[in-house]
Amino acid sequence: MKDKYQKKVSKLEKKLDELWSVYIRTRDFWSCMRCHQSFRLESQKLQGAHIIRKGGSKFLRWHPNNGIALCYSCHIGWQHLGGNEVEFVRLAERVLGRETIDELLELKKAHPTARFGLKDLELKASELASLIKTVQDR
Numbered sequence: 001m002k003d004k005y006q007k008k009v010s011k012l013e014k015k016l017d018e019l020w021s022v023y024i025r026t027r028d029f030w031s032c033m034r035c036h037q038s039f040r041l042e043s044q045k046l047q048g049a050h051i052i053r054k055g056g057s058k059f060l061r062w063h064p065n066n067g068i069a070l071c072y073s074c075h076i077g078w079q080h081l082g083g084n085e086v087e088f089v090r091l092a093e094r095v096l097g098r099e100t101i102d103e104l105l106e107l108k109k110a111h112p113t114a115r116f117g118l119k120d121l122e123l124k125a126s127e128l129a130s131l132i133k134t135v136q137d138r
């Protein structure tokens with residue numbers, strides 16, 4: 001059985017997934033960075049696609065630069081099922097700049113594992129929330 005602390009952590013992780021995705025999609029103007037289709041706010045048909053996958057780096061899971069917005073069909077159909085991982089990274093480089101991708105790879109190397117406590121997660125949530133505000137207010 002999960003204890004109270006662990007329950008709080010899981011809840012916050014879920015909230016962070018949502019905040020991260022909202023940030024990525026808002027920053028990318030609610031449009032797919034591959035096919036350029038635009039979506040209404042909060043649409044679930046547009047997703048935040050991780051550049052370095054969650055399984056590849058726990059440390060980068062909620063990093064604000066570790067994703068670009070892709071529509072469901074580009075994310076799942078083209079990137080994942082279509083086997084276009086390399087093309088996807090190239091696309092991400094064009095969107096975010098080569099330096100940003102290099103930085104992500106350095107961070108991944110520097111932090112092979114990560115364990116975030118409740119305080120860390122709360123901090124990340126408030127950082128993402130203010131980042132969302134900045135891109136909303138553009």
Ligand SMILES: [Zn+2]
Nearest residue numbers: 032035071074
């Ligand atoms: Zn698309």
